[in-house]
Amino acid sequence: MGDDTLLAARDLTRYYHGRKVLYGIDLELRRGEVLGFLGPNGAGKSTTMNILCGVLAPHGGKVSICGYDLMREPLSAKRRLGYLPEIPPLHLDATVDEYLRFCAHLRGLRAQETNAAVDKAKRDCDLGEVAARLIGNLSKGFRQRVGIAQALLHQPAVVILDEPTSGLDPNQIRAVRKTIQDLAHNHAVILSTHVLSEAQTLCSRVAILHHGRIAFNRCIGEEDDILRLRFTNAEAAPDWERIDGVHSGESSGPGRYRLRVDNFDLAAESICRLAVEHGWGLRELSRDTSPLEQVFVDLTCNDPVEST
Amino acid sequence: MIWTIAKREATSLFRTPLAWSLLSVVQLVLAYQFLTQIEIYLQFEDKLRAMPEAPGITEVIISPILGLSAILMLFVIPVLTMSSLSGERRNGTLTLLYSSPITSRQIVAGKFLGLWALLTVIWVIAALMPLTLMWGAPVDLGVYLSGLLALMMLMTAYAGIGLMFSAMFAQPAVAAIATFGILAGLWLIDWATHLQQEAGLLSYVSSLNHFQRLARGLIDSTDLSYFAIITAVSLYLTAWRLDGDRKPL
Numbered sequence: 001m002g003d004d005t006l007l008a009a010r011d012l013t014r015y016y017h018g019r020k021v022l023y024g025i026d027l028e029l030r031r032g033e034v035l036g037f038l039g040p041n042g043a044g045k046s047t048t049m050n051i052l053c054g055v056l057a058p059h060g061g062k063v064s065i066c067g068y069d070l071m072r073e074p075l076s077a078k079r080r081l082g083y084l085p086e087i088p089p090l091h092l093d094a095t096v097d098e099y100l101r102f103c104a105h106l107r108g109l110r111a112q113e114t115n116a117a118v119d120k121a122k123r124d125c126d127l128g129e130v131a132a133r134l135i136g137n138l139s140k141g142f143r144q145r146v147g148i149a150q151a152l153l154h155q156p157a158v159v160i161l162d163e164p165t166s167g168l169d170p171n172q173i174r175a176v177r178k179t180i181q182d183l184a185h186n187h188a189v190i191l192s193t194h195v196l197s198e199a200q201t202l203c204s205r206v207a208i209l210h211h212g213r214i215a216f217n218r219c220i221g222e223e224d225d226i227l228r229l230r231f232t233n234a235e236a237a238p239d240w241e242r243i244d245g246v247h248s249g250e251s252s253g254p255g256r257y258r259l260r261v262d263n264f265d266l267a268a269e270s271i272c273r274l275a276v277e278h279g280w281g282l283r284e285l286s287r288d289t290s291p292l293e294q295v296f297v298d299l300t301c302n303d304p305v306e307s308t
Numbered sequence: 309m310i311w312t313i314a315k316r317e318a319t320s321l322f323r324t325p326l327a328w329s330l331l332s333v334v335q336l337v338l339a340y341q342f343l344t345q346i347e348i349y350l351q352f353e354d355k356l357r358a359m360p361e362a363p364g365i366t367e368v369i370i371s372p373i374l375g376l377s378a379i380l381m382l383f384v385i386p387v388l389t390m391s392s393l394s395g396e397r398r399n400g401t402l403t404l405l406y407s408s409p410i411t412s413r414q415i416v417a418g419k420f421l422g423l424w425a426l427l428t429v430i431w432v433i434a435a436l437m438p439l440t441l442m443w444g445a446p447v448d449l450g451v452y453l454s455g456l457l458a459l460m461m462l463m464t465a466y467a468g469i470g471l472m473f474s475a476m477f478a479q480p481a482v483a484a485i486a487t488f489g490i491l492a493g494l495w496l497i498d499w500a501t502h503l504q505q506e507a508g509l510l511s512y513v514s515s516l517n518h519f520q521r522l523a524r525g526l527i528d529s530t531d532l533s534y535f536a537i538i539t540a541v542s543l544y545l546t547a548w549r550l551d552g553d554r555k556p557l
Contacts, residue, residue: 007320053407057554089404091316093323106311106408150404 004031006080006188007158012051012061021047022212024061029158029188034180036203036220037192038292039236040300043209046086046191049162052190053083066157079108082156086163088147092136096127096146099135100153107154114177121149124179148176159183160190162246165198177202196292206292208299215299225264226288229257229271232281244270258288309410310418317392319421327426330384334377335433341376342437345369366448370438371523374455377434378462378519382491385463388426389470390484392419393546397478402553412550416543420471427463434459451525458522461535462515466491468542476550491515 005028012025021044029035050056052063054070054077063070064148068077099274104114122128125145130138135146144167151159164180165173179203183189193199199206200220208216227246232255240249240259245267249259261267268285275282287295288294321327347366349356356458396402429549435456441447469490498514511517515538518531538544 050403053403055403055406055554075409075411078407081407083403085400085403085407085408087400087403089399089401091320091401092399093320102312102316103404103408106309106404106410108309108409 005029006031007052007063007065007190009048009052009063010061010062011170012048012050012058014056014058014165016047020212022051022058025209025212025214027052027190027207027214027217029190031157031186031188032184033205034189034191034203036199036206037190037209038196038199038206038296039209043300044212045209046162047191048209049083049085049160049190053081053160055083055085068116080150080157082151082154082159084147084151084161084164088143089150090135090143090146095132095134096122096138096149097131099146100149104153105165109154117153117155121153124152124182125149126175131178131206141169144168145172145176148179152179156187158188158190162192163194164191165193165195173198196296200292208296210300218294220292225261226291226294227259227261227264227267227271228284228286228288229282230259230260230284231255232283233274233279238274238278238299243267243274246270258294309414309482310421313405313410313415313418314349314421314425317419318425321388321422321426326387330387331429331433334380334384334430337380338373338377338434338437342369342373346374364448365441365445366451369441370447370452371455373438374434374459374523375520377430377459381430381459381463381466382488382495384430384486385427385466385470386484386491388472389423389467389487390480391474392423392471393550394476394477394480394483395474398480406554412547415469415550416475416547420467420543424464427467429455431460431463432471444555446465448525451523452523454527457527458519458531461522461532462519465515465538465542468539468546472542472546472549475546508544 005203007027007029009025009027012022012256014022025044027035027048037045037049047056052070054074057071063077065077066080067078070077071175075256091102094102097118100118101114103278104117109117122131125148127142127145127149130142135143138146144164148161148164151161161180166177170178177198180189180191184204191199191203203220205219206216207214237251240246240257245261245263245265247260247262252258259267264287271285272282274280289302324438346369349365356368393402396405437464438452454482470483470487473486473490474480477483477486494513494515496514496516498508498510498517512534515534521528522531
C-alpha cells in the first residue's frame with residue numbers, strides 16, 4: 001500500500017438475515033481523490049459506507065484507514081475519519097455551536113483546538129449566522145450543512161459523505177460542491193449521490209455498485225467526451241479509430257454508434273464530411289452530455305441478476 | 309470522552325419537560341407524604357412517649373419517605389432511561405457515536421453518568437426534606453444515612469437496568485415497559501414467601517428485601533453487593549449489546 005493510499009477496503013462481504021448483500025467489495029482511495037459512489041437504491045451503498053466508517057462490521061474482508069486496521073485499531077482509524085450518514089446525526093435540542101463542540105470533543109480534539117476547529121467548520125459550511133440557533137429550528141439545508149460540518153471538524157484524512165447535497169437548494173448545492181472540491185486537495189473523499197452530473201463534475205473516479213458488487217470503477221475525465229451518431233444506412237461502419245479526433249467507437253444498435261472522442265469539434269467535422277462523401281444518411285450527431293448516465297443505465301437496468 | 313457524553317446526556321435530559329415534570333411530581337408526592345407522616349407523629353406523640361422502645365421520629369417519618377421514594381423509582385426510572393440509547397438509535401445519532409473514536413464501554417459509562425446526575429437531584433430532594441427535621445427533633449443519623457445509601461444503591465441499579473433495555477429496543481416506550489416489568493418483578497418476587505420462616509432464593513433476588521434491610525440501618529455487604537452486581541451486569545450487557553450492533557451476527 002502506497003503512502004498516499006488513505007483508505008483501502010479488501011474483499012468486504014456482509015450478510016443480512018442470511019442473505020448476502022455485499023460480495024467482495026474492493027476499494028482504494030488516495031489523497032486528493034474524490035470517489036463518486038453510485039448505485040441504484042438497495043445496491044448496498046449505505047451498508048458499504050457504514051462498514052468503511054466502523055458503524056457496521058463486515059462478515060469478511062478488512063478496511064484500513066491511513067494504515068490502521070479498522071477492526072484491530074478502531075480508535076486510531078476513526079480519528080482519521082469523518083462521516084456524514086444519509087440521515088445527518090444531529091441533536092435537535094442543541095444549538096449549532098453546542099453540537100459542533102460536542103462532536104469536536106468526541107473526536108478527541110483538545111480544548112484549545114476545539115474553538116479553532118468549530119470556527120473553521122462554521123466558516124467552511126457557512127453556518128456563522130445560525131451558530132446560536134437550535135438545530136431543531138433550522139431548515140433542511142442548514143441541517144445538512146451542520147451534518148457536513150461535523151464530518152470535517154477534525155480535518156480527517158478520509159471524509160465519507162452519504163448524499164451530502166440532498167435537500168439543498170441550488171445555491172447551497174454549489175456551496176457544498178465547492179467545499180468538497182476544496183477538501184479534495186488534502187483529503188480523500190467518498191461521496192455517494194444519485195445526481196450523476198454531480199458525480200461527473202466533482203469526482204475524479206466513479207464506482208458503481210450493483211447488487212452488492214462493484215460493477216464499474218474507473219477514473220472519469222476528458223476522455224469520456226462521448227459523441228452519439230445515428231445513420232439511415234446501417235452498413236456505415238468505418239474504422240472509427242482512424243478518423244481525426246476519435247479515440248474509439250462502438251455500435252449501440254443498428255445504425256447507431258457511440259464514439260469516445262479526444263477532440264469533439266474535429267471529430268464532428270470529419271464525420272460530417274465522411275457521411276456526405278459516402279452517403280451514410282446522417283440523422284443524428286450529438287454530444288452525450290452525461291456519458292455516466294449511459295454507463296449507469298447500461299449496468300443497472302434490465303440485468304438478468306434481478307431474477308436470481 | 310466519557311465526561312463529554314455524560315454532560316450531553318444530562319443536558320439533554322434537563323432540556324426536556326419530561327425531567328422537570330417528573331421532578332415536580334416526585335417532590336409533590338414526597339412532600340405530601342412528609343406532611344402526613346408529621347401529622348401522624350404529632351397525633352400519637354404522647355402515646356409513643358409512654359411506650360417502652362417506641363419508634364422514634366426517624367422510623368415514623370423518615371423511613372416511610374425513603375420507602376415511598378423507592379416505590380416511586382419503579383415508575384420514574386423507566387421513563388427517565390427509556391430514550392437514553394433507543395432515542396439515539398431512532399434519531400440516527402448512534403451512528404455519530406459509532407463512527408467516533410470511542411468504545412462502547414465509554415458510551416455506556418457516559419450515558420450512565422449523565423442519567424446519574426439527574427437521579428442525584430431526585431435523591432437530594434428525598435434527602436433534604438427529612439433533614440429539615442434536624443432543626444427541632446432527634447433524628448437517628450445512622451438510620452437516616454443508611455436509608456439514603458439504600459435509596460442511592462437502588463436508584464443506581466435501576467438506572468443500569470433501564471439503560472440496558474434502552475439499548476435493546478429501538479422504541480423508547482417498549483424499553484420503559486420492559487424496565488418497569490423487571491423492576492416491579494424484582495420488587496415483588498418474594499411476596500409469596502414472606503410467610504415462610506427461612507429466607508429462600510427468591511428473597512435473595514428481591515430488591516425490596518435488600519432495600520428494606522439497608523434502610524433499617526443494617527449495612528450488610530450482601531445487600532450492597534446485590535445492587536452493585538445488578539448495576540455492573542446490566543452495564544456490561546448494555547455495552548455488549550452496543551458491540552453487537554457492529555459485530556457480524
